[in-house]
Structures are given as structure tokens and as C-alpha cells.
Amino acid sequence: MHDHAAQAVKPGEAIQGANTSAPRVTCWGTRGSIASPGPNTARYGGNTSCVEIEVGARTLIFDAGTGIRLLGRKLMAQSSVVRTDVFLTHFHWDHIQGFPFFAPLYEPAALLRIMGPEQASVDIQTLFAGQMGPVYFPVPFAAIAAGLQFSHLNEGAWTGGDGIEVHAMRMRHPSFTVGYRIRAGGRTVCYIPDNELVGAQYDVDGGNWRERLIDFVGGADVLFHDAMFTDAEYPPHLGWGHSTFSQALELAAEGAVRRLSFFHHAPERTDDELSAIVDEIRAEAERRGLALEVDAASEGSPIVLGES
Ligand SMILES: [Zn+2]
Numbered sequence: 498m499h500d501h502a503a504q505a506v507k508p509g510e511a512i513q514g515a516n517t518s519a520p521r522v523t524c525w526g527t528r529g530s531i532a533s534p535g536p537n538t539a540r541y542g543g544n545t546s547c548v549e550i551e552v553g554a555r556t557l558i559f560d561a562g563t564g565i566r567l568l569g570r571k572l573m574a575q576s577s578v579v580r581t582d583v584f585l586t587h588f589h590w591d592h593i594q595g596f597p598f599f600a601p602l603y604e605p606a607a608l609l610r611i612m613g614p615e616q617a618s619v620d621i622q623t624l625f626a627g628q629m630g631p632v633y634f635p636v637p638f639a640a641i642a643a644g645l646q647f648s649h650l651n652e653g654a655w656t657g658g659d660g661i662e663v664h665a666m667r668m669r670h671p672s673f674t675v676g677y678r679i680r681a682g683g684r685t686v687c688y689i690p691d692n693e694l695v696g697a698q699y700d701v702d703g704g705n706w707r708e709r710l711i712d713f714v715g716g717a718d719v720l721f722h723d724a725m726f727t728d729a730e731y732p733p734h735l736g737w738g739h740s741t742f743s744q745a746l747e748l749a750a751e752g753a754v755r756r757l758s759f760f761h762h763a764p765e766r767t768d769d770e771l772s773a774i775v776d777e778i779r780a781e782a783e784r785r786g787l788a789l790e791v792d793a794a795s796e797g798s799p800i801v802l803g804e805s
């Protein structure tokens with residue numbers, strides 16, 4: 498049931514046969530909490546968390562929010578022999594709800610390796626099967642035709658070959674939630690959709706968590722980070738597990754990342770509001786002389802790292 502074929506690799510360690518293709522990153526869902534389609538969210542997108550990273554012929558998927566549905570259709574259009582690795586940050590609905598609608602699940606030739614942090618001794622296959630229980634969903638888990646391999650990835654490192662390294666670090670968010678640092682083709686992407694950078698108290702507190710986080714995002718070509726609230730909106734949401742735009746900017750500055758892309762947009766945030774906030778934060782970054790790009794993650798439009 499659990500796949501232990503993946504081997505740990507130390508950060509920065511050279512991997513034989515490393516794939517030098519520039520990674521291509523596509524957001525299929527950028528919204529937090531609940532899907533929020535409509536004319537006011539069409540530009541940045543209304544689907545919940547899902548990010549695809551292509552490295553050569555390899556496809557890695559981060560989170561299985563509603564955005565994974567369209568990604569599944571794209572993958573099936575390319576080939577029915579879908580081979581992909583799916584990494585979950587945690588199991589809140591907005592990060593798993595698209596999974597039963599991921600078309601390759603029902604294709605016998607497909608093979609999906611699914612990884613995520615263990616939750617209070619409940620293994621991740623049980624967590625996935627749970628949302629497809631008969632009270633919640635019409636198609637039983639047993640109807641899945643694809644080959645599935647589940648394994649746990651708490652804090653630590655994973656490599657699946659082709660020079661791809663994925664590191665997980667626990668974040669400040671209710672339940673056992675991780676963020677990911679992906680290294681491939683000489684580039685680094687950090688994906689941290691749910692993380693309360695400053696307020697409240699979490700299990701990870703008490704050590705050098707903040708220093709470790711700055712190292713974790715250090716020098717990233719792109720950092721996707723939770724920016725659900727403005728500073729004014731944040732106080733009543735203390736302890737909800739999310740950050741503000743300015744807190745994300747501070748982390749990006751301390752970690753000297755090249756591009757900060759706000760993620761996990763509040764469901765009620767309109768496109769125009771989000772664009773105005775991005776402009777404000779860009780101006781703030783300029784005032785501070787920070788050498789980083791700032792934007793908000795939007796569905797579609799792949800980012801090819803290494804060509805910019
Ligand atoms: Zn979330």
C-alpha cells in the first residue's frame with residue numbers, strides 16, 4: 498500500500514541523470530477555502546488550489562482542489578497513459594475536493610502516486626476514500642480504475658528521479674499541513690498555500706521555525722504563498738491559518754526570492770480588488786528597494802522558469 502521506492506536526498510545534493518529542462522508551472526486553481534466562479538473572479542480564477550509543474554515529460558501536481566478537474570482533462574487529451582505524482586499539503590476540502598473529478602482516476606492505464614502528510618495516524622488513502630463515501634459522493638472509491646500508490650510525506654525530502662527533488666516542511670495551519678519546495682532543472686519553486694506566518698499559536702512554535710522557513714524559501718525563483726487577507730481584514734481571522742499580503746512580502750524579502758506570487762485568494766476577493774492590492778504591494782517593494790517581482794497567481798498562462 499505504501500510506496501517506499503522514493504529515496505530521500507539531501508538539499509543541494511547532485512542527482513545523477515538530472516533533467517535540465519526548464520520547469521513549466523501552471524496554476525489550475527488559486528482560490529482559497531471554496532470555489533468562487535463568476536464574472537468578478539474570472540481573471541485570477543475561481544477554482545481552488547491546484548498547481549502543475551512539468552519537467553520534461555514528468556508532471557507533478559500540488560494539491561487536488563477543484564482546479565485539478567481541468568488539469569485531468571488536459572492530461573487525458575495528451576495520453577491515456579497518465580503517470581503523475583500528486584503532492585497534498587493537507588486535507589482541508591479546498592485542497593482535495595477536485596480529486597474525485599480527476600479523469601485519469603477512471604483510466605486503467607493511469608498510475609498515480611499520491612503523497613501527503615499523515616493526519617493523526619489516519620493514513621491518506623483512508624482520507625481520500627472518506628470523501629468518496631456513499632453519503633458524500635455517488636461513485637465509490639472502489640470504482641477507481643487507475644493504479645494508486647499512497648505514501649506519507651511529512652517533513653522531509655523526496656526524489657522520484659529525473660533530478661527532481663521535493664522537500665516538505667510543516668506550516669502554521671490547523672491540522673498537519675506542509676508546504677513544498679520543488680527543485681528541478683536548476684530552478685526552485687516554493688508552494689505554500691496555507692500558512693499563518695505571524696499570529697496565533699501552533700504545534701511548530703517554540704523552535705527556530707521562522708529561520709527554517711526563511712531557508713526553505715531562500716532564493717526561490719517563484720514563491721507561491723498564502724495571502725488571504727489584507728492587514729485590515731486579518732485581526733478577526735487570527736488563528737484561521739492564513740497570512741496577509743504584507744506578511745508574505747516580508748517573508749519573500751527575508752528569503753530573497755525572485756518572484757512572489759500571492760496564492761489562496763479569498764473567495765470574495767474580486768479581480769479588481771486583487772489587482773489594486775498587487776499594485777500597492779509592488780509600490781511598497783519598490784519603496785524598500787526590494788529586487789523581487791510581485792504578482793497574484795492566476796489560472797492558466799504557464800510560467801516557464803529559465804526563460805525570463
Ligand atoms: Zn486552503
Ligand SMILES: [Zn+2]
Nearest residue numbers: 587589670691
Ligand atoms: Zn487549510
